[in-house]
Amino acid sequence: MNWMDSLRPTASGAAGGPASDPEIIASAEAEIGAPATAWAAEAAADIVRLVAEDFSLAGTPGMMTGTEREGCEASLLTTLIGLHRGTPAADIVAPRGAQDNVRLSVRQGVPIGSVLRTVWACHTRVQDALLAVIEREVPADRMVAEVRGLNAALFSYVNSYVSDLMRGYEDELSLWHGRLPAERLRVLTAILDGEEPAEDAERVLGLRLGGHHLIAVARPATSGHIPDRDAARQRFGTDAVQALGATGFLTIEHQGTTLFWWAFNTRPGPSVMSALREVPHPGWIQLAAGRPGSGLAGLRESHFEAQQAARVARLAPRQQFWGYDDAGMLALLIADPQGAARFVQVQLAGLLGPDQKLTDIRDTLRHFLLAGSSRIAAAQALHLATNTVAYRVKRASDLLGRPVNENQVVTLVALQLAHTFPQLMDAA
Structure with missing residues (x-):
């Protein structure tokens, strides 16, 4: 498919660069070239934006988890690599970015129908983008054959993606409603105790341990009944993902408190604590946050700082948010x-x-x-x-x-x- 050689990003390119895992970016650049890879990153960002607008205008719920761009970009790159190599659909596997996005949708309570709508909507937009390139680059005498070949390949590829993603959704759903909360607590406790994470730690947690992390501890400021407590915590965590620029989050319940864990691909800037402070959260939640850290050591440090801030928060209930920068010295003084x-x-x-x-x-x-x-x-x-x-x-x-x-x-x-x-x- 020689028309793929013409794929080039615009002068501005994708805002913030590619969103996918560096491994798939390197694989794509080696197979289809850096310009086509950059085009895919830019196209995926536009596709996710357009799909979100389509759902909003139609009033239809989609799979808006905050990581759609990574999933769409990884799928588009996998598709382009497959087209370039002539890979049969039977050998095409949904990329990790798309699978992570679907797992996150389970943890955020996104129904299967919304997941399918989002996958097919992105597929349609990808198809439109590639057909536009063919119309521009392919001579008229080859146009029909190229369009038929592309449509057949894309249809078979997306069917493979859907099969993989649905299996991932069902597996995650089974874990989520079963033993997963206890397993996550076990994995996190082991990491905080200084142990090296097991091979399945990232799969159990649903977050990547090698990036950057921010931990906060929340406790209820009231002992009375709180309706829809779990839903409110999930909404807060999801809103914070958007406000902080995180790639995902999870919550872990332990001894009457909720641990919020946000993960980032790049190190958060100095304004991240101010941004977290401004995220609306239920009035019955008192939040204590550590500073962001990198890797396992940074995760442990952020958790320690959050616990120190929580010590202050327990004794100063008038204030709803405590960051370590404000609470660190007070925690020592009140020990x-x-x-x-x-x-x-x-x-x-x-x-x-x-x-x-x-x-x-x-x-x-x-x-x-x-x-x-x-x-x-x-x-x-x-x-x-x-x-x-x-x-x-x-x-x-x-x-x-x-x-x-x-x-x-x-x-x-x-x-x-x-x-x-x-x-x-x-x-x-």
């Missing part, structure tokens, strides 16, 4: 709650109590010390007049019985503890 309470009561004697005036004085002094003893910066942060800040700082000094610039770090640490954990001020 001994009784000792922390005594420290606060000794260092802030004279400033303790629930009275609003005392609360205002403590908060003003905290901002004043955080701002490097700048009345102007503290006033701006609190939206107060500088004279008000000066008065409250002077009042704090009087109540403490010492200048506020004496042992500033100690005073600031005590103020931060009292602000985050007000129960320390009156702990026995």
